[in-house]
Amino acid sequence: MTSLPSSVTLLRHATLVDGGRHDVVLDEGVVVAVTAAGSVPVTDPETTLDLDGWLLLTAPAEPHAHLDKALSFDLIDPPYGDLGSAILSWTTYAATMSLESIVERARTQALAMLANGITAIRTHVDVHPGAPTRGLEALGRVREELAGLIDIELVALCSTQAGDADIEAALDAGVDLVGGAPHLAEDPVAEVERLVGFAARRGLGMDLHTDESLDGPVTLDTYALAVRGLRRDRQYSAGHCVRLGSMPREELFRIIGEVRASDIGVIANPITNLYLQGWEHPTRTPRGLTALRDLIDAGVRVAAGADNVRDPFNPVGRSCAFETASLLISAGHLSPVEAWHLVSDGARSVMGLPAAGPRVGARAELLAVRAGNLLDAIANAPADRIVLHDGRVVARSELRRSIAVPAFSA
Template structure:
C-alpha cells in the first residue's frame, strides 16, 4: 500500500473529457464544484492532480459481483463447464471455507477492482445453507466475512451486499444474514423446483424486512421465466429502495411479442436489469456446439424501450468464470463486441447505469456530482475501451485512492535505407 494514499484532491488540472474539451475540475467535500478551461483554476499544490491531457471519466461501479467466490479457481480446480457444473464445484468447496479465507480473497478482489477504477461494488454473498442442513453460524460465514471487508474498505470502495439465498436456504438463515447488516434480499428462483413459489418467498422476506431486492433471474436459455412475476409483484412497492435483476439471459430467447410484454412489466415496475457478459458468455451455450447462442439479455431492445440497464463483471476467476481482469473496460469491450452496443453506450452501462441500479448518487465531471473519477492515458473513450490503458489514477469521494504507473520500452525497428543511399 502507498503510504501517501489516500490524498484529498481539490483540483484535477488539464483533463481531457470525452467530448474533446480540456478542463480543470474543482472539487470540495467529495463533490465537483466547478469546471473551467484547462489551467485556469488554482489550488494548493498538494491538492492538485495534474493530468496533462489524460482522459477523465466517471469512475465505474460494479452492480453485480461475487466477492465471496472471487479468486477461488486455482484452489478448487473445477471442471470447465456450464452453470450446473459450476454450482456443484462451488458447493463442494464452500463447505470447507472459513471466514478468514473468504475475507482474504474478497479484500484482494475489491482492491484490484479499485486499482482498475471501480469505486462502488454490489456483491452477492451466499447464504451457506447447503441443502438446509447447516447451522446458522455455518450459513453466515460468507456474510460475516464480507461485512468485515466492507467495514475495512469504508471510504475507499462503496460496498453493497446482497443475501444470495438458494432454494434450500431456510428463511431463518436468510434473516440471520440480513441481521448482520447485509443490504438487500437476493436469490436464484429459476433454480428452484417451483420458481414462482421461490420468487414469492424471497419477496415476502424483503417486504417484511423493508429492504430492496436484487435477484438472479432466468440464467438459462430455455425453461420457466421468473422476472415477469417479480416485476408485477413489486410494481407498487415503495420506491425508496432498489429492485433489480441480474443475468436475464432467457429474455434473449423470447419471441418478440413475449419480450414486449415482459419489457412492459419491467418499465411499469422500474425494475433495473443487470447484464453480465463475461460470465454468461462463458456459462451459456455449452449444449449448442453449432450456432452457439451468445447467452446475453437483449440489450438493444431493453435500452431502446427505456429500461434501466447496467452491466457488471460478475464472477472473477472462480468456478463460474475461470478468467476476468477486474476491469470495467473489459466489461465495456464485451458489450461492444458481443452486445452490439456503441462504446459510449457500453461505458454508460458500467458507470451511470450501474450507479442508477445501485441507488447511488450521480458521479462524474458535472457540477454537483460525486467526485468519483477515473483518469487514463487515452485520446478518447473509444481508445480507452479498446486498449484499457494500464496507467490510471482513481479518485473516490474526492480523494486519490489508487495510482498505477507504467513504464514501457520497445526496441526501435530497423528501417530500410532510402533509395539511392550509399551503404
C-alpha cells in the same frame, strides 16, 4: 508522475468524453465547476493534478460481483462447463472453506477492482444452508476494513435450499438487499414470492439472479408484478435475464413493459453469461446475453457488471470495467458511449448511488486514464490510471515499458 495528493481540489487540462479539455474543481468530494482548460488558477499545488493527456471519466461501479467466490478457481480446479457444473463445483468446495479464506480472497479481489477504477461494489454473498452467516460475516469485515476507499453493498444470495430460519439469520447479519435465484427452484414462482415476502417484511430492496438460461422458466414478469407495491425508496434489480435474449418478440416486449412499469434495473453480465451459456449448442452457439438493445430503447435502467472473476463460474476476468465495456461493444453491439454508461452512470443508478462524474453537482467518483478518447480507453485499457473516491486519490497505477529499438538502414 511521481506523487499524488490524497485530497484533490483541482483537476487541470482533463479531456472529457465529449473531446473537450477542461479544468474540474472539487470541494468536499463534489464537483463544483467545470471550466475551459487552463482557466482556473493553481492556488494549491499540493491538491492539484495536471491531467494533460489523460481522459477523465465517471468512475465505474460494479453492480454484480461475487467476492465470496472470487479467485477460487485454482483452489477448486473445476471442470470447464455450464452453470450446472459450476454450481456443483462451488457448493462442494464451499462446504470446506473457512471464514478467513473468504476474507482474504474477497479483500484481494476488491482491491484489484479499486486499482482498476471501481469505487463501488455490489456483491452477492451465498446464504448456505447450515452456515447462513459465514460469508456475510466475512464480507462485512472486508467492507469495514476498506471503508473510505471503496463502497460495498451486500446482497444475501439465498439458496433455494436455504430454509426460512437460515434466511432470517442472514438478514439479521446486516445486508443491504435480499437476493436469490428463483429460476433454479422446483417452483420458481413460489420462490419469487417467498423472497419478496422477506424484502417486504424487512423493508429491504432486492437484487435477484433472474432467468439465467437460454430456455426454461421465466420469472422476471412475476418479480416485476410482485414488487410493484413495495417501498419505492428501495432499489429492485434483476441480474442476468438471459432468457430475454432468446424468447419470442411479443413475449419479450410484454415482459419489458412490466419491468419498466416497476422500475426494475436490469444488470447484464456479459463475460460470465458468454462463458456459461450455450454449451449444449455446439454449432450456431447463442450469445447468452440479455436483450440489451430492446431494454435500453424501452427506457429501462440497465447496468453491466463483471460478475464472477476466476472461479468455477468464470475462469478468467480482469477485474476491470473496460473489459466489460469491450464485451458490450463486441458481443452486445452497443456503442462505446452506451457501453461505458452501463458500467458507470447506469450501474450507479441501478445500485441507488448518487450521481457521480465530471459534471457540476456530481460526486467526485472519478477515473483518469492515459487515453485520447473513450474508444481508445476501452480498446486498450491503459494501465496508467488515477482513481478518486469522494474527491480523494485512493489508487494509482503506472506502466513502465521498454522496447528494443530496431536498426533501420538509411
